[in-house]
Amino acid sequence: MNAQDSHDLVLRVIAQIAPDVDVGSLDEDRDMRRELDLDSLDFQTLVERIAEETGVQIPETDYPQVRSLRGMAEYVAAAGTPSA
Template sequence: MNEQEARMAAQTAIGKVAPDVDMADVDEDSRLRQDLELDSLDFLRLVETIDTDTGINIPERDYPAVATIKGLIAYLAAHG
């Protein structure tokens, strides 16, 4: 998966979990839980959505690496 595909996958997953978030107004340095206000359950749903949509499993030990949108995109690009 290249970076553009990873960006689209991340945006799609965030849109499914948090439909009220306008991705056009969000910076890639935004933190998923703090800035996008995803609670623990939303974050887990995001991880599950990514797994379902892309087949990329994000284990709990890697959650700190995907704490930001930029980190999530980089993770998907590296593991996809």
């Protein structure tokens, strides 16, 4: 999965969890929880759905890296790419 695919996937999952948000105005480098009014439970669901769809598990210790849309997309793309 490349960075664009994972970017689209994260947006698609957000739209399922919080269909009220306007992802068009999202600053991709800022904390999605604040930007999109997601609570801890929404964020947890986002992580779980990403794992279901891609097999990429994100441990809590890595959460600081995936708080922004760009961070999460890059994390998922990198983790989902076999290291040869």
